[in-house]
Amino acid sequence: MQVWAIRSTIARFLRANGVSATILDNNSERVDLLRKMGFKVFYGDATRIDLLESAGATKAKILISAIDSPERIYQLVDEVKKHFPHLQLFIRAKNRMDAYELIDLAITHISRESVHTSVNLGVDVLQSLGHRKYTASRKAAEFIQYDEEALQKLGEMRHKKESYVESVREEIETQEKLLTEDVKFSDQREDAAWDNSNRRQSI
Amino acid sequence: MQVWAIRSTIARFLRANGVSATILDNNSERVDLLRKMGFKVFYGDATRIDLLESAGATKAKILISAIDSPERIYQLVDEVKKHFPHLQLFIRAKNRMDAYELIDLAITHISRESVHTSVNLGVDVLQSLGHRKYTASRKAAEFIQYDEEALQKLGEMRHKKESYVESVREEIETQEKLLTEDVKFSDQREDAAWDNSNRRQSI
Numbered sequence: 001m002q003v004w005a006i007r008s009t010i011a012r013f014l015r016a017n018g019v020s021a022t023i024l025d026n027n028s029e030r031v032d033l034l035r036k037m038g039f040k041v042f043y044g045d046a047t048r049i050d051l052l053e054s055a056g057a058t059k060a061k062i063l064i065s066a067i068d069s070p071e072r073i074y075q076l077v078d079e080v081k082k083h084f085p086h087l088q089l090f091i092r093a094k095n096r097m098d099a100y101e102l103i104d105l106a107i108t109h110i111s112r113e114s115v116h117t118s119v120n121l122g123v124d125v126l127q128s129l130g131h132r133k134y135t136a137s138r139k140a141a142e143f144i145q146y147d148e149e150a151l152q153k154l155g156e157m158r159h160k161k162e163s164y165v166e167s168v169r170e171e172i173e174t175q176e177k178l179l180t181e182d183v184k185f186s187d188q189r190e191d192a193a194w195d196n197s198n199r200r201q202s203i
Numbered sequence: 204m205q206v207w208a209i210r211s212t213i214a215r216f217l218r219a220n221g222v223s224a225t226i227l228d229n230n231s232e233r234v235d236l237l238r239k240m241g242f243k244v245f246y247g248d249a250t251r252i253d254l255l256e257s258a259g260a261t262k263a264k265i266l267i268s269a270i271d272s273p274e275r276i277y278q279l280v281d282e283v284k285k286h287f288p289h290l291q292l293f294i295r296a297k298n299r300m301d302a303y304e305l306i307d308l309a310i311t312h313i314s315r316e317s318v319h320t321s322v323n324l325g326v327d328v329l330q331s332l333g334h335r336k337y338t339a340s341r342k343a344a345e346f347i348q349y350d351e352e353a354l355q356k357l358g359e360m361r362h363k364k365e366s367y368v369e370s371v372r373e374e375i376e377t378q379e380k381l382l383t384e385d386v387k388f389s390d391q392r393e394d395a396a397w398d399n400s401n402r403r404q405s406i
Binding site: 007009010013014016017019061062064066088090092109111112113114115116117118119120121122124125126128129131136137139140141143147 | 210213217222264265269291293295312315316318319320321322323324327328329331332343344346350
């Protein structure tokens, strides 16, 4: 049910902000459910051109992909670039490695599951340790923005390798580079950290 | 590599905010990597009491779980409650259904992957449609808070059912209730929405 939840949550969030989305889904149970919730839903494979056309892709501005399989995502990107080049693509990726593949395909709007879940857990922990919610959330937004910039930078740098061992080695290198960047990030934020610890001591 | 990324991202985010975390991991490659990154890491199964003890669970305040298997998470919750009842638990859950199980176990700090990824994608989309980043992020925080309150409320209401068909039916009911709540949420926000649309029209 996970993907389903993701689709309905995006649609619910957009609707709560006055934006109505059309949903394409190839799971008939989810389609029934989403229709019951009042969403406009097309049943079928979102990588099929005729379905995208019926759903109004020529007039749409934005296409959000919540497809699980990386291979099907690449196929979608390929078809959309060929047939609907005006469409802005927003894509959910599992992790950093999948995101790199999307960067190679010139996709700029990428949402990585791993990052947002982790940073949110981190914010929750910081609050429990006495940090203010507002401050923790602002730091989270900064951390994510900086991590996304690093993602783009490292993504452009990296070389594609096929074997598992090589990809692990590559991941170590990436993380070491990220770590160096983290240190820069912390250094920049040192004044704020001092302010913060003084504030907490004075409570 | 997904879980690995989650673990290192939480640890990196906390470290960037001056909090050092001890990591328990049963994957030897990840352990090497995390140690290279300068984290304090214990190798082994995080549900084992002796490992938790060696890692300092008696003195720790907070335990963050990034375990994938729901069954192992429940086991961890059980062991921690028995042996380290002072530990605050922060748990990553895949989706709403897994979160309900955790609510039944009296866990209050739950981070659902599905919600944060979706809402983040939604914020990105709203920005592309001309909404201000600050406003979109604030609305996202409100939406998540409201969704978490609804999660607690519906979680307490629900009855456990075993069969797949019943769980799908239950999910339909849940979503219909959520939808009703969404309407209330949108109604409450109508004034702000007007302000916002006026603002955009005047640009």
